[in-house]
Amino acid sequence: MRQLLAVAAGLAVLAASACSAPTPPRPAGVAATPTGPVTLPAPTGPHPVGTTALYLKDTSRPDPWNLDADARELKVTLWYPAERREGRRAPYMTPKESELLLKGARITGVPPDTLSRTRTNAVEDAGPAGRKLPLVVLSPGFTKPVSTLTSLAEDLASRGYVVAGIDHPYESYVTTLPGGRVAECIACDSDSDPGFGTGVVRGRAADVSFVLDRLPSEWDGSGRIDRSRIAMVGQSIGGAGAMAAMVEDSRVRAGIDMDGTTYARIPEGFSRPFMFIGAPQHVPGGRDTSWDRDWKLLTGWKRWIVLTGADHQSFTDGPLLMGVLGVEPPYGALDAARAAELTRTYVAAFLDRHLKSQRQPLLEGPSPSHPEVRFCPEACGRS
Template sequence: MNRRTLLTSCAGLVTAAAIPGPLASAAVARTRREEPVRFQLPAPSGPYPLGAVSFHLADTTRPDPWVPSRPCRELMISMWYPARSGPVRPAVPWMPPAAADRYLSFLGLPPGRVRLGCAHAHEGAPVGGPPGPLPVVLYSPGANASRSFGTGIVEDLASHGYLVVTVDHTYDAAVVEFPGGRVEMNPAGGISDYAKALLVRSADIRFVLDRVAVLRSGGHPGVCRTPLPTGLPGALDLRRVGMLGHSLGGATTAASMLTDGRITAGASLDGGAAGPVVDAGLDRPFLVVDTPGKGGMENNPALRAFWSHLRGWRLCLTVQGAAHQTFGDDALILPLIAPLLGMSPHDLEGEVGTIPRHRAQAFQRAYPRAFFDLHLRDRGRLLDGPSPDFPEVAYTR
C-alpha cells in the first residue's frame, strides 16, 4: 500500500482513483511538534439517538481467498441503529483504536498526531426509533478503505430510523481490528485484482445477509458472544433491504444485487460496474451517483453499458464540483490533514473536488436517505427532479 498509490480504474470497475483510505493520498511530510489534528464528525440530522454494536463473523464454508492459510473467511461488521435513552454507555470510536494506531503508524504519523475522535452512537444501547421493524441498509466501502469511512452517511441514515450494517472486507480493507486487538492489513500492501475482489465481496455480502437472518430468527450471528442490544433481533425488517457502496463498494452493490434477490434497492457513490451485471442489468431500483471527472459515466464504457441494461427504476445524479472522495468522511478529514501529508491544494482538489465541505455533507445526508425512503418506505419527493436546494446536482434518467 504505497503512500502515493492511486488505484486507477480497472476494466471499468471504479470510476475514479481509489486511494487506500482517506489518509494515504500523498507522501507524509515531516511532522512538526504541534497540537494534534482532531477530527470529529458533525452530529447526524435525524431525531433519534444512536446505538451500535460490532460482530466478528466467520464463514467456515470457505478459506480466506486472499490468505489461503486462513481456514475460514473472517469479517467484522457493525450495526448502527436508532436507540432509546437509558444508562450512559461509551461512545463508539470512529475507527477502533488498535486499527487507528496501526493505520496512522503505517502512514508515518507519530502517536497522538491525529486524533480521529468518536462517532455519535453508544455501544450496545437498546434499540429505539419508530414503531415496528426497521428497514435494513448494507454499506460496502471502497477498495483498500474501511467501513469507518462511511460513518457520516451511516449515522445519518440510522438517526432517521434505518438499521445500517457496515462491512469490512478483510485483506481488501485498509485495516480491520478483530476482538482482542488483532489487526489485519493487506499482506500484499493493497489489492490489484479487482475482478477477484468483486467476487470475494459479493460472497461476503451474501454471508453477511445470511448471518443477519440468523440474528432475526433469534440466533447469535457472531463468533464471540457479544451481548445483543435489547430489541435488536426484532428490529430487523428483512423484507426491506437496501445496499449502498462507495467506489468498489458501489460495484459490489450492483454485483451483489444480481446474485442475491434479497437486496431490493441499490445505490452506488461514484462506483463502477464489472462482471456479469454489466450485460445482465438489474430489474430493481438503482441509483448512480457520478462525478464529472475521469472515470465517470461520460468515459466509462462498462458503466454506460450497465446503465443501459437497468430495467427498473433508475436515476443518475452528477454532482458538479465533486471528486471521488466527496462521498464519505474523506471530504471532511482530508482538508484537515492535507498539510501533514504534504498534499498541495491542487492534489487536495483532485481528491475532494471544489465543492464546499458543507455542501458535500448536505448531499451525503439528503440523497442516500431520499433513495431509501422512496424505495424502502414509499415516501419522499427529492428524487422526482432537480431541486433548487441542490443546484449542483444534475439528474439523468
C-alpha cells in the same frame, strides 16, 4: 491500478480505490497547520444512534486473500436507532487502525493516532429501539475500513434504519479481528492482476449474503429488522459490490453505487431499483464508461446523479478529516460539509422511496436548493 489521490501528495485521508477510474491531475491542496480533533456532523434524523460490532466466521469457504485462513472472517459494525442519547460515544477507530491507515495512505506529518481522536455521535452498545426497521448494508472502498463511512451510517440510523457496515479483511489497510489480531491489506499486492475487480466484487457479494444469513442469530436486536426491506449502499469497489450483491442475492431489494466502477454482469430483465451517484468522471462518455454500459441494462427505476466539484472521496468521511491532517482542499473542490450533506440527503431519499414507500420529489429532477446535482444522462453533459 490502485492510486492515491493527489492532494498535497496524498490528501484523500485514504487511498483512492484500486477499482475506480483514475483521478485527473488538478491543483494540489495547500499544506496547513493541523486542526484539533474532528467531530462528525450531527445526524439529521429524530432518533438517537447506537452502535455495536459483531465478528462472524464463515467456515464454508476459505479466505480469498489469506492462504493461511481456512475460513472467511468478517467484522460487522451495526448502527441503529437507540433507546437513549446518553452514554460513551463509540470510537471512530483504534490508535493502531489510525496508524496503519495513515501509513497505507502515505500520510505523514501528523501523530499516528490522529484519526482515532475523531468524535462520533453514536452511543457504544446502546440498546436498540424501534420495530420492523429497514436494513441497509454498507460496504467501503478498496483499502478502506467501513469506519470511513461513519457519517453516512449515523445519519441513516437516526432516520430509522439499521445499518450493517461490513469490513472485508485483507482488502483494507487495517481490520481488527477478535483477540486483537490485525488484518492488513494482502489484496493490495494483487490489485493490478487481470480480473482483480471482478474477483473482489464476487467476494463481496458472498460476504453480504453470509451477513444476511447470520445476522438474525448473531445480534440480539435483529428482531427489529424487517427482512423484506433490505438495500445495499457502497462507495467505490463497495458500490460495485452493491450491484454484484443484488445480482447474486434477491434479498437485496435496492442498491446505490457511490462513485465506483462496476464489474458485475447484469442479467437480462434486471428491474430492481438502482442509483449511481458520483463525481464528474462518471458523466456519460467520461473517463469511466462502466455506468454508460450498465445504465442501458437496468430496466427498473433508476437514477444517475453527478455532483459538480466532487471527487472520489467526497462520498466518504475523507474531506471532513482533511483539516486534522493539515491539508487545505484543492481549488474548486466541493466543500466537505456540503459533500456530506448532499450524500446523506440523496442516499436517504433513495432509501426512503424504495424501502419506506415515501414519495421523494428530490429524485425527480434538478432542485434549486441543490445546484451541484446533475441528473444524467439527459441533463448531464460531459465535463
